[in-house]
Amino acid sequence: MDEKGRRTSNTLLSEDEMDLRRGPWTVDEDLTLINYIATHGEGRWNTLALSAGLKRTGKSCRLRWLNYLRPDVRRGNITLEEQLLILELHSRWGNRWSKIAQYLPGRTDNEIKNYWRTRVQKHAKQLKCDVNSKQFKDTMRYLWMPRLVERIQAAATASVTTNKAYTSENNLKNNEIEVHNLKDKMGLMDLSAMNSDFVGSYVMQSHTPENSSTALSSSDSFGTQVSTKSDLTDYYSVPVSRNNNNTNPADYYQPSQTSYSNCITSPSGFFPQGLDFQSLDPWNLQNGDSSDNFWNVENMLFLEQHLMNDNM
DNA sequence: AAATTTTACAACCGCCAAGTA
DNA sequence: GTACTTGGCGGTTGTAAAATT
Structure with a gap:
């Protein structure tokens, strides 16, 4: 089961039956998640989602927390230094986004991945060469x-x-x-x-x-x-x-x-x-x-x- | 000013490995 | 030993905002 449903007691409920929400998070949901984690800490995301009363999958909660709500997440433009690091690290490790993100404190793998796809790959496309080609590298x-x-x-x-x-x-x-x-x-x-x-x-x-x-x-x-x-x-x-x-x-x-x-x-x-x-x-x-x-x-x-x- | 296209990024999906009962 | 759960990862999609026509 890949979070298509959640087991409560002995009953497996489908997502429809649980009325799970999708799409953008509301401010209320954010606050609920923040408050819950502030009190109980992270971890066991499925349980957390249920206990906090969030109609979201555990995965969704985890992602929202890690990519957006976590206090140490840095937002805003990628600095020159960060760009340089991304280019350098990507040339070493390829699409190992989480690994690359480890060296950019506060930046998430998702953000780096988005940066790469929207900015770097765009120019490879304009040059009509593959982003992994020697020429582009x-x-x-x-x-x-x-x-x-x-x-x-x-x-x-x-x-x-x-x-x-x-x-x-x-x-x-x-x-x-x-x-x-x-x-x-x-x-x-x-x-x-x-x-x-x-x-x-x-x-x-x-x-x-x-x-x-x-x-x-x-x-x-x-x-x-x-x-x-x-x-x-x-x-x-x-x-x-x-x-x-x-x-x-x-x-x-x-x-x-x-x-x-x-x-x-x-x-x-x-x-x-x-x-x-x-x-x-x-x-x-x-x-x-x-x-x-x-x-x-x-x-x-x-x-x-x-x-x-x-x-x- | 309105319609259309492009951009940026949040969120989701599916797969996999590790952990657990 | 194995079936199931969970969390992590990379790829992809959806959509609001910005830019362009």
Whole structure:
């Protein structure tokens, strides 16, 4: 029996007989579930559903709790850092959403899965290539991911400039914690090059009072985030390490034969001569509007052709 | 302004493995 | 040992909101 009915005493009742509800949860149902779990805790979801008086399956209650009501669920835009992690972890583990979600605290497997399907797969579809193809994976790894790193770095640099004066004891404490967490995550990605200076400056952004809509905390994947032209110089300048010990996190993404810097500044290292590299960047903010103008027809055709040649 | 299409995401489905009676 | 229950997972669907025509 896969929750098609529930056994009460010796009687097996069908879902119809139990008048089970489906579809969106109401506020009342949410409150009932929250209150019940607050009092009795999680677990034994079928029993919980019955005891709480919810006309839902145990599965439905579990899902609602885990994906939506749990207090530590993070909502809102996937940050650049999270996008980078998702791309990286997916390249390692494929559709192991729950495993990937373990490394994004507060994000659910469902949310990550939705992100992947709606944003990433969309672009694979537009490129007319399979999301699991080598070509698409290469595009992700050598084009989008370095660009994401660059954007994270650019945002961090910008935050250092604009928030120089913003330091408080609390901030420093919070930053220490986040630097630690971030390093844990990045450590998983083997981003040994990421130094605390860089990470710290990045994290600083997330604790500034005016951070609510920064490039870091609010962004849409593949260039649909809202931004301003003033950001452009950062996005398109060559990433320069903020110190001299070669600790540019982007270095991690160096392909075996072509350097990351070459990818960024000279796409010909990876893509054919003449390719309008900037336009191929999913996070391209040219013209002040980032919303997918990256995938203009010309470049689509060009990349498509390149991918086809690659197949031969 | 209305109709249509697209996007984003919550919720459901079916399968499977582990636990339990 | 086995039939059943439960919870977890990945895939898919439904639908409200936003964008476009």
